[in-house]
Amino acid sequence: MTSASSAPSVPATAELAATRAAELREQLHHHAHLYYVLDAPALPDAEYDKLFQALQAIEAAYPALLTPDSPTQRVGGQVLDGFVPVRHTVPMLSIRTETDTEATGAEAFDARVRRELDLAPTAAPIEYAAELKFDGLAINLRYEHGVLTQAATRGNGETGEDVTQNVRTIGQIPLRLHGEAAAGIAVLEVRGEVYMRRDDFEALNERQREANEKTFVNPRNTAAGAIRQLDPELVRQRPLSFFAYGLGDVQGWEIPATHSAMLDALQGFGLPVCADRAVALGAEGLVKFHREIGEKRDALPFDIDGVVYKVNSRELQRRLGFVSREPRWAVAHKYPAQEQVTRLDRIDIQVGRTGKLTPVAKLEPVFVGGTTVSNATLHNVFELRRKGVRVGDQVIVRRAGDVIPEIVGRIARVAKADEAAADLAGAESVAEPSRNPYVPNFHMPKACPICGSEVVREKGGIDHRCSGGIFCPAQRKQALLHFAGRRAMDIEGLGDKIVDQLVDGGIVTNLPGLYKLGVAKLAELERMGEKSAQNLFDALQKSKSTTMARFLFALGIRHVGETTAKDLAKHFGNMDALMAATEEQLLEVKDVGPVVARSVHAFFKEEHNKTVVELLLAQDMISFPQSEGAAAAPTGPQPLAGKTLVLTGTLPTLSRDEAKALIEAAGGKVSGSVSKKTSFVVAGEEAGSKLDKARELGVAIVDEAGLQALLAALE
DSSP states (O other): OOOGGGSOOOOSSHHHHHHHHHHHHHHHHHHHIIIIISSOOOSOHHHHHHHHHHHHHHHHHOGGGOOTTOGGGGSOOOOOSSOOEEEOSSOOOOOEEEOOSSTHHHHHHHHHHHHHTTOOTTSOOOEEEEEEEESSEEEEEEEETTEEEEEEEOTTSSEEEBOHHHHTTOTTSOSBOSHHHHHTOSEEEEEEEEEOOHHHHHHHHHHHHHTTOOOOSOHHHHHHHHHTOSOHHHHHTSOOEEEEEEEEEEESOOOOSBHHHHHHHHHHTTOOOOSOOEEEEHHHHHHHHHHHHHHHGGGSSSOEEEEEEEESBHHHHHHHOEETTEETTEEEEEOOOSEEEEEEEEEEEEEOTTSEEEEEEEEEEEEETTEEEEEEEOOOHHHHHHHTOOTTOEEEEEOOTTSOOEEEEEOOOOSOHHHHHHTGGGOOSOOOTTSOSSOTTOOOOSBOTTTOOBEEOOTTOOOEEETTGGGOGGGHHHHHHHHHSTTTTOOTTOOHHHHHHHHHTTSOSSHHHHTTOOHHHHHTSTTOOHHHHHHHHHHHHHHTBOOHHHHHHHTTOTTOOHHHHHHHHHHHOSHHHHHTOOHHHHTTSTTOOHHHHHHHHHHHHSHHHHHHHHHHHHTTSSBOSSOOSSOOOOSSOOTTTTOEEEEESBOSSOOHHHHHHHHHHTTOEEESSOOTTOOEEEEOBTOOHHHHHHHHHTOEEEOHHHHHHHHHHOO
16 A cells, blocks of 8 residues: 555646646556557556556546546456447458368469459459458457447357456557547447467466466467456456457548558557568468468467458458358468367376476377377376366367477266367366366376386475486486586586487486496497597596585485585585485575475485485595585675675676676675565666566666676675
């Protein structure tokens, strides 16, 4: 709550208040457009909030100044009793869909248009507007003299539902169009799609999981369900976006002569229009567009299920007209479906490179996303329970390009299988009330199916993991790569391709085996000449002399990073004492909490992990010539003692590791997150959210030159 001393000031007279309110609305509209539509914010969130609060204060003091297009009207609103029907002045018609997966759909459409226009084979190619077919909910926005007055769903095409309050919460939709030209248009109905970006959808589901609430099936259903919520505040909490692509009723505006020019005009009015569109010439141009979008489809930040072709000339559109309430001048050309229904035959367990155990669904093969799918991830047992999925169920499988297929929900049992399939678009991952959410025919194993080590789950965590670590074959490659890392044992030359050959060929089965490699054996590897083999051998020999902290970090114990490894090394002084430590003794170490203590104790409780460490030390493969049993006294000035710094962005000359080393050598601590306790944020090019957080909290910000000055002069 804002205190009285920090409350925004309100002009003393209604006249001054009106002027100031108009200025604030203009600024807020401008910055909202930069943020939501152009993705180029020019103002920190805190500054935007100040402007917003100032306008709120004026409108509260002078209610007559509140306007329908005020940015303050985006937030909240009364809960609706129901939706009021809206009769569309111009019907919202569907368009014909070509369901083939090849380019022939584009060629057939072009041939049909040319035939309808009675064009000779030698006539010039027709110009088309080619766009994306968004996977969301169609909406009609009505602007009167540039101000949003109503928003309605498509409904049955003739009559939709009034969802104005809900649509007002969508930041990308302007409450007032830009420019005097837009203000002069008596009525402008803009048709478009409300959708949800993939990253926003994933973030929403992550919040749902953290709150132990139901997760959502897909972005399309979530967006459609959000728009039809009766509480606008709930809609505001769901991150929705919008693209404009057409017109409804228009009064008082001379519509541009082509569809593409009309979209340019809408963009000029401040409406978001998708950049992935083109003017294509003839069938050849449409085929090219279809292919190019198909290739980039999976990289798009939102879902599409096809592309749309429209004759670009409005005059030709008029001549072509309609048939069966579908325009002859437009067609949708769909890509292969990314969701299908199939049967879940069994559930297996997969052990990942980091030891995570993932339930994997074995499916009755189904063609989805352009390929046949027989396996799909279930993420973890808790997600499996939320979705109520069991062996024998009919499930919804989703695959997008190279993304691993996943089960997003199941089809509740109904009288007819074809009715279930028909209901797919609206299906959600929920169980019937009478069905126990716990899966009776599946349990997570207590022992790793690969190495037999104990399976552990951290208190409050959702993932089950194998505690085998460096011993488990499933984790062997990842363990070796981490062990060889620059901040661990620093074995230069031991990269992915070499590790793949060593593990796949059975040459190295554990860490001691790494140090038994000779030059001759290394030279036998693919693309490994004698000189490269000698260099890798030398790097292995050099890594034998290290510190306990580096070695401990290299073991890859979960939750043990570089700083924790240093703290453990300083506290215990040697590996024997550390391996024998109880959880209670581990909790005595600086900055070690229950999660880290349990993880370290569980790692060394596995005899095979202890054996690997003991072999490495006993056979002089690894030694610690520099003891870390006690903290060494500082050898130089400590200008950053007691200070916490955060690094963000790319510095001109220093790498992240080099900057961190300089800060730590000067007595400072480097943190990964910004808080009120942060002393300085060191920002380089392309600094991200940490820089924004620093500005919000008023933390001092310096560049590389400023850091060097701190290192040299700070008292």
